[in-house]
Amino acid sequence: METAQSRQQAAPGAFTAFARFVVCGGGVGLASSFAVAALAAWLPWGLANAVISVVSTLLATELHARFTFGAGGHATWRQHTQSAGSAVAAYAVTCAAMFALQQLVAAPGAVLEQVVYLSASALAGVARFAVLRLVVFARNRSQAAATAARTPRPVQATVARASAPAGPAALSRAA
Template sequence: METVQSRQQAAPSAFIAFARFVLFGGGVGLGSSFAVAALASWISWALANALITVVSTLLATELHARFTFGAGGRATRRQHLQSAGSAVAAYSVTSVAMLVLQLLVAAPGAVLQQIVYLSASALAGVARFAVLRLVVFARNRSQAVVPVRTARPVHATVARASAPAALAMLLRAA
């Protein structure tokens, strides 16, 4: 019987996961910044950013599922939806940053636009890392438990515990 644990790779340390996140997410983000700039010459910047954000989020979520967080396979629909939520927040941060730039500088040059966009993307990226690691690709303790087959059923007796005793047991288990 194949277990969840045997299908998944060992979870990397926070440092290794962050380094991979920067490599894969940063690479996709850097490519996206140039794609947004190129696409914005044909359509509005907001629409270009939205389209590139959707495509880059799908790509980055797959890379993070396979390599960054050690999920060991393709991202699930649930993970894509949760990741999309963090991407909406990142899109909002980059859009607001660019709108503020337009309000503060009458005709910002391409270099200044890239600096502002990449700075906003980096800030949003750090927040996204936390969300992806702690929520989207978090591992439940129950997934790490390997099922045990027994020859006969094992019956457990459950004793009722007082609320303080139950809380103490939960804290010890954590």
């Protein structure tokens, strides 16, 4: 069973966490961009983006809890809720970017839409990384550190050896 102390030691540094964030969050974001485009064929784009944003946020929060920030397990409801707050801001950024594109270009192609959507997602992603690292998963690391500080460490006992050889007479005295 993993202890709070070993989880604390497993928490990655900023560079490692950002690299993991890019791989996990970027992978989910890239898949989401294609899912939004596919779902928008049946639903209005804003609704398709909302549905995909909810699903991808749940998935990404789990990945970040387990791998990115070294929380060592499932994300809590508090972490999902806080992560959802940053996702709402990301949703607003992507919607604003796509709305601006629709206003500026009469009939944007799929490639231009993807470039705009992914660029807006990347900008929102950097902001989300900061929020997740400094707010959402930071408490988890500080709680683990506090628990590790309160947990008593095992004391190593040393056994002194007698200078006389342990023969039958010494064993009978010890008993």
